[in-house]
Amino acid sequence: MRMNRPVALIATALVLAACGSSSTTATSSSSSTTTLSGSITVFAASSLKESFTTLGTQFEAAHPGTTVTFNFGASSTLATQITQKAPADVFAAASQKTMDTVTAAGAATGDKVFAVNTMEIATPAKPSTPVAGLADLAKPGVKVAVCQKDVPCGAAAVKLFDLNKLTVTPVSEEVDVKSVLSKVVLGEVDAGIVYVTDVKAAKEKVVGVEIPAAQNVTTKYPIAPITASTNSDLARAFIDYVLSSEGQSVLTAAGFASP
Amino acid sequence: MSGLDARVVVRRPAFTLDVALDVAPGEVVAVLGPNGAGKSTLLRTICGLEPLGEGHIRLGDVLVDEPSTNTLVPAAKRRVGIVFQDYRLFPHLTVLDNVAFGPRSAGRSARHSRDAATTWIERLRLVDLVGRKPGALSGGQAQRVALARALASDPSVLLLDEPLAALDAGTRLDVRSDLREHLHEFDGPTLLVTHDPLDALVLADRLVVLEEGSITQQGTALDVARRPATAYVARLLGLNLLRGSAHDGDVMIDGGGTVHVTDRGVAGAVLVAVRPSAISLHTQQPEGSARNVWAGTVDGIESIGDRVRVTVAGAPTVMVDVTAAAITDLDVRRGTAVWLSAKATELEVYPG
Amino acid sequence: MTRRDRPTTAPPWPVWVPAGLALLFLGLPIVGLLVRAPWSRMWEILTSPTSLDALRLSLVTASAATLVTIVIGIPLAWLLARADFRGRGVVRALVTVPLVLPPVVGGIALLLAFGRRGIMGQYLDSCCGITLPFTTPGVVVAETFVAMPFLVITIEGALRGLDTRFEDAAATLGAGRLTVFRRVTLPLILPSIAAGVVLTFARALGEFGATITFAGNLRGVTQTLPLAVYIGLEGDPDEAIALSLVLLAVSVVVLVALRDKWLRTGAAS
Numbered sequence: 027m028r029m030n031r032p033v034a035l036i037a038t039a040l041v042l043a044a045c046g047s048s049s050t051t052a053t054s055s056s057s058s059t060t061t062l063s064g065s066i067t068v069f070a071a072s073s074l075k076e077s078f079t080t081l082g083t084q085f086e087a088a089h090p091g092t093t094v095t096f097n098f099g100a101s102s103t104l105a106t107q108i109t110q111k112a113p114a115d116v117f118a119a120a121s122q123k124t125m126d127t128v129t130a131a132g133a134a135t136g137d138k139v140f141a142v143n144t145m146e147i148a149t150p151a152k153p154s155t156p157v158a159g160l161a162d163l164a165k166p167g168v169k170v171a172v173c174q175k176d177v178p179c180g181a182a183a184v185k186l187f188d189l190n191k192l193t194v195t196p197v198s199e200e201v202d203v204k205s206v207l208s209k210v211v212l213g214e215v216d217a218g219i220v221y222v223t224d225v226k227a228a229k230e231k232v233v234g235v236e237i238p239a240a241q242n243v244t245t246k247y248p249i250a251p252i253t254a255s256t257n258s259d260l261a262r263a264f265i266d267y268v269l270s271s272e273g274q275s276v277l278t279a280a281g282f283a284s285p
Numbered sequence: 286m287s288g289l290d291a292r293v294v295v296r297r298p299a300f301t302l303d304v305a306l307d308v309a310p311g312e313v314v315a316v317l318g319p320n321g322a323g324k325s326t327l328l329r330t331i332c333g334l335e336p337l338g339e340g341h342i343r344l345g346d347v348l349v350d351e352p353s354t355n356t357l358v359p360a361a362k363r364r365v366g367i368v369f370q371d372y373r374l375f376p377h378l379t380v381l382d383n384v385a386f387g388p389r390s391a392g393r394s395a396r397h398s399r400d401a402a403t404t405w406i407e408r409l410r411l412v413d414l415v416g417r418k419p420g421a422l423s424g425g426q427a428q429r430v431a432l433a434r435a436l437a438s439d440p441s442v443l444l445l446d447e448p449l450a451a452l453d454a455g456t457r458l459d460v461r462s463d464l465r466e467h468l469h470e471f472d473g474p475t476l477l478v479t480h481d482p483l484d485a486l487v488l489a490d491r492l493v494v495l496e497e498g499s500i501t502q503q504g505t506a507l508d509v510a511r512r513p514a515t516a517y518v519a520r521l522l523g524l525n526l527l528r529g530s531a532h533d534g535d536v537m538i539d540g541g542g543t544v545h546v547t548d549r550g551v552a553g554a555v556l557v558a559v560r561p562s563a564i565s566l567h568t569q570q571p572e573g574s575a576r577n578v579w580a581g582t583v584d585g586i587e588s589i590g591d592r593v594r595v596t597v598a599g600a601p602t603v604m605v606d607v608t609a610a611a612i613t614d615l616d617v618r619r620g621t622a623v624w625l626s627a628k629a630t631e632l633e634v635y636p637g
Numbered sequence: 638m639t640r641r642d643r644p645t646t647a648p649p650w651p652v653w654v655p656a657g658l659a660l661l662f663l664g665l666p667i668v669g670l671l672v673r674a675p676w677s678r679m680w681e682i683l684t685s686p687t688s689l690d691a692l693r694l695s696l697v698t699a700s701a702a703t704l705v706t707i708v709i710g711i712p713l714a715w716l717l718a719r720a721d722f723r724g725r726g727v728v729r730a731l732v733t734v735p736l737v738l739p740p741v742v743g744g745i746a747l748l749l750a751f752g753r754r755g756i757m758g759q760y761l762d763s764c765c766g767i768t769l770p771f772t773t774p775g776v777v778v779a780e781t782f783v784a785m786p787f788l789v790i791t792i793e794g795a796l797r798g799l800d801t802r803f804e805d806a807a808a809t810l811g812a813g814r815l816t817v818f819r820r821v822t823l824p825l826i827l828p829s830i831a832a833g834v835v836l837t838f839a840r841a842l843g844e845f846g847a848t849i850t851f852a853g854n855l856r857g858v859t860q861t862l863p864l865a866v867y868i869g870l871e872g873d874p875d876e877a878i879a880l881s882l883v884l885l886a887v888s889v890v891v892l893v894a895l896r897d898k899w900l901r902t903g904a905a906s
Contacts, residue, residue: 102871154753169771174854176872197771198853201867209853213754214770332809360808373806377824386820390812438810 064257065093066264067113069104071120071178071247072202073143073220076227077280078118084276085267092260100177100202101125108133108252115255116264118247120203120221121178125248137250140268141282144242145179145186146222147235148206150213157217157235164192169215171206174199178245179206183219185243207232221245226281246285288312289442289474292340293330295323301338302326302498308442308474315489316478319517323498324478328444331476332367333360345441345473361390366440370447372431374419380430381406381415387438405433409467424452425460432467443468445477449484458635461487462556486510486526487556494518511596511604512587519589523561525603531555536634542600544627545576546634555634561594561606563631567624568615575626583621586612597625667885674882675875682879690857691865692883695842698773698861702780702841703834710788710837711830715818717789718796729793736786743782744850751778752851775852776859780841787840791833795826839888862887 070078075098082094097104097114101124108114109131117134119125120143128134149157155168163170172194173180180199187194197215200206206218211231225234249268251261267273274284289308294301302323308314318324329335331342333349341351344365349358366387374383385402389395406412409429419427428448435443448464449457465488468475479485485492486506494502494509494517502514506526513519529538534549536557544557565571571578581599588594593612595605605625607615617623648656675682682688716722717729735743751758751769761767769775803825807817823830845863852859854868862884869877 100871106870106874171853174868174871176868196855198855198859199868200854201849201871212748212752214748214752334805334809360805361811361813363809364811365809367806367809369802369806371802373802375803375807375821375824377827386807386812387810390807390810390816390820434810 061091062089062260062263063091064260065095066115066255066257066260067095067097068116068118068264069097069099069108069112069114070116070118071101071104072098072204073120073179073223074098074118074247075204077223077277077282080276080280081268081273084272085264088267089263094264098204100173102127102176102178103201111254113256114252115257115261116249116251118249118268119178120245120247121181122246122248123181124178125250129250133254134250134252137248138265138269139246139285140249140265140273141247141277142285143221143223143245143247143282144239145182145219145237146225147237148210148218148220148225148228148232149216149235150210151231151233152213153216153233154213155216159235160186160190160192160237160241163194163217168217170194170196171198171200171209171215171218172196173203173206173219174201177202179203179219179221182243182245186219186237186241189243190241221281223281244283247282287345289331289476290341290343291331293327293337293342294339295326295330295335296338297323297326297498300498304493304495304498304500306476306493308476310473311471312491313468313475313477313489314491314493315485316476316493316495317480317482317485317518317521318478318495319480321497322495324480324495325446327495328367328446328476328478331442332365332444333358333363347441364439364441365444366435366438366442367444368428368431368435368446368448370450372419372427372451374422374427374430374434376419378418379415380411380417380419380422383419383430384411384434384437386434391438402433402437405437408470409433423456425456428452428460429463432464436467436471441473443471443473443475445475447479447481448477449481450479462636464488482521482524483526483558486522486524511585511594513589516590519594523606525559525561525564527557527559527601527603529555529557531634538601540601542579544601544632545629546632547629548634551634551636553636555636558633559603559627559631561604564603564605564625564627566595566597566605566607566611566615566617567626568617568621570624571626573626574628576629577627577632578624580622580624583617583619583623586617586619597623599625670878670881670885674878678875679879679882682876683883685876687856687860687865687876688880688883691860691862691880692887694773694776694857694860695862695884696887698776698780699838699841701777702784703838705777705781706785706788706837706841707834710785711792711823714789714792714796718793732786732789734786735783740783740844740846741850742846744779744847747779747782747847747851751775770851771853771855771859773852773858776848776861779847779851780844783844783847784837784840787836788833791829791836792826795829796822799825835891838891842887843884 068078078096082096085094086092101119101121104117105119105124105127108117108128117125117128125137129137147157157163157168162168172183175181175184198209200209203220203224206220207224207228209215210218211228225232249265251258251265255261278284288310289306292305294303304327316324316327326335330337330350336357337350337352339352342349344363348356349363350356375386381399381402384406385398388398388401406415409432411429411433414422414426422430449460452460461484468488477484477488489506492503492506492509493500496515496517502509502518509518510522513522527538529536531551531553534546536544536546536555538544546557579599581597583595584598585596586593591609592606593609595607595617597603597605603625717725748770749755753759753762753768753770758769769778799822803821804817807821812820843863845867848859848861849864854860854864862880866877866880869880
């Protein structure tokens with residue numbers, strides 16, 4: 027039958043790939059503390075973009091010959107991708123909930139909280155409508171952008187409004203926190219609910235309006251190695267680095283709070 | 286209504302079209318010429334689809350094109366009706382809407398336009414076809430619709446571009462005689478362009494021969510046929526056309542004489558066509574099976590290339606083509622009494 | 638098919654192999670959607686407020702975008718095909734830009750033009766209080782931007798290929814240029830118009846990047862079916878699959894309704 031040949035070809039390719047990957051793990055598992063090599067892909071929440079990029083560069087410098095590649099996006103989207111067997115080695119999520127969906131699916135174990143984030147109101151550098159605090163967001167005619175509710179920052183926004191007993195009707199529910207930020211930067215909305223780290227990263231492009239701690243919600247950021255990783259040693263090394271004092275100082279500088 | 290007065294000069298890569306035309310109201314002028322002579326260009330300039338290089342065109346009292354005074358009236362504003370060789374009936378409209386297109390475009394309401402169209406539809410006997418689309422019409426029917434459509438737009442000048450060229454030989458005969466009638470009913474000047482001499486002979490009052498952009502001869506059909514000015518005309522108008530009245534195979538020719546034809550079915554006013562080369566010239570009364578034999582007197586002898594055209598006055602008067610050698614043999618000259626014979630099968634008769 | 642039945646222009650059997658691969662490539666994802674769809678929950682998902690809102694919004698905005706495209710796109714096609722003006726080549730290139738621009742980039746460009754701080758948007762806002770981002774009309778703007786080239790290019794092509802003989806005849810009958818276009822030209826290119834309209838509607842219906850960037854995402858206001866599918870992936874993948882099937886079904890209905898009769902491009906014979 028004609029179908030056998032292409033099937034055989036694909037099967038051979040898969041076997042070769044498997045042999046290839048197992049040989050790299052073979053070399054790295056023989057020495058656990060000495061030279062790390064190879065590459066890993068880190069799936070991280072959008073709000074970690076600036077800090078993790080810095081951490082990646084520093085990690086690569088400390089361990090020459092290694093490569094850390096990032097895939098930033100909304101944690102919920104990343105979680106779906108991981109459960110659909112997307113090739114990830116590390117997952118850093120912006121909420122425990124999204125991490126739980128991944129651990130529940132058996133794709134990761136042993137997650138640890140590495141940072142804590144709080145919310146802040148971002149306003150355009152040259153505002154058309156002044157926004158001084160949370161209460162202003164409920165005023166009619168004020169355009170507010172938030173993340174979509176299934177995304178961690180969106181869930182946090184919902185909690186934030188509930189906590190403060192505000193009815194806010196956003197004009198848009200964006201797919202991730204960076205999209206909310208761009209709407210603010212472009213001046214299309216008067217305010218956006220983002221993380222304090224996002225406001226810090228955006229520097230002079232936005233003006234942040236702090237939310238007092240009593241009115242604010244906090245989100246825990248867990249990190250975990252992916253079970254199906256092809257380079258578990260390097261993955262674990264990176265996670266250790268994030269949890270180390272060096273890693274933590276980068277995160278604190280970005281505006282995160284310690285866990 | 287006044288006529289068409291035009292001096293058309295258009296430069297083409299192969300030649301320059303330079304024609305002066307004057308058509309009186311009610312007159313039908315046929316422009317006869319080979320393909321590529323400039324006949325279609327002539328019509329296009331008159332109806333406004335192409336501008337003149339030099340000259341002028343006057344439709345009635347309206348000057349529509351004169352390059353020297355920068356006058357140019359667009360096609361849509363000229364009251365010219367044109368029947369195209371390919372009819373160009375709008376395929377998505379019914380016969381009624383096609384015919385009503387002219388009045389409708391002039392701004393009349395849908396109802397008034399259709400009423401105006403109906404007048405012409407009735408005149409051209411298209412009543413049974415009003416709801417049909419052009420795709421469902423025969424060649425002859427389409428031609429009549431195209432004519433009705435042109436006439437319904439109330440033109441001051443009527444133009445026809447090879448009106449019968451798209452029809453097969455059989456249909457052509459019927460449609461030609463029909464067309465003659467309708468053209469007679471039109472009050473304004475009619476200019477008809479064709480390469481078929483029969484069209485010119487049947488439909489037109491006057492002929493203009495156009496070769497390579499210039500007029501080489503004009504006059505009545507008989508004048509032109511008798512004294513062809515060029516080899517083209519001679520070749521083309523090698524035809525005798527007689528009018529008469531038919532009854533059971535016998536045709537009484539207007540002006541004298543009776544001829545016998547093979548078609549016994551046709552009756553009433555007819556046209557009989559016989560080629561000069563199909564008539565035999567004799568100095569004595571001939572024996573033989575030819576059914577048409579009559580006497581006459583030689584009225585004219587013209588040399589056309591390698592042949593000689595002899596006009597014989599008789600009942601009826603016809604042109605006979607013979608070879609130069611035969612003329613010498615027969616010792617025929619003006620005034621000689623001669624006998625003519627023609628087989629009935631060589632005479633073509635049709636309603637006219 | 639025996640050797641006798643086969644027409645001489647039929648492709649030889651080796652052609653079936655790559656053609657079969659193409660069919661597999663196009664068909665398998667659709668089959669995958671149908672096979673993995675949550676059929677047991679289908680009715681519940683499809684009649685949920687989110688789904689109904691998204692469906693209604695999609696149909697309304699795609700239809701509106703198609704209508705706008707017809708009204709301003711046909712005159713543009715007419716100009717490009719028949720008018721002689723300097724810079725015609727540039728205009729034609731401009732018309733094809735939305736075809737090659739990534740939709741998200743299109744959305745950003747729309748923001749920079751029609752957003753609150755946009756080069757034209759700011760005047761719309763200050764004089765008449767009109768804002769387009771985050772509104773349903775904004776969705777229509779985004780969809781029109783990406784879909785219009787389909788109609789313009791289809792119709793321009795048809796007009797260029799049209800034999801002018803019927804239009805000439807109409808002119809001799811006294812019809813002015815606008816009347817000729819309306820009563821003769823357009824009916825003659827009706828199959829091409831239909832094809833262009835179908836393509837435009839389908840493109841508008843499926844638009845995602847420009848919509849979410851320019852108009853944002855808000856249920857009932859700007860969350861069209863494609864957006865609902867994407868958002869659905871985050872929360873409930875089953876919902877995303879169900880809504881994807883709806884999009885597929887709507888597209889099939891549109892294509893079947895218009896069928897072969899209309900999808901032939903080119904002028905009527």
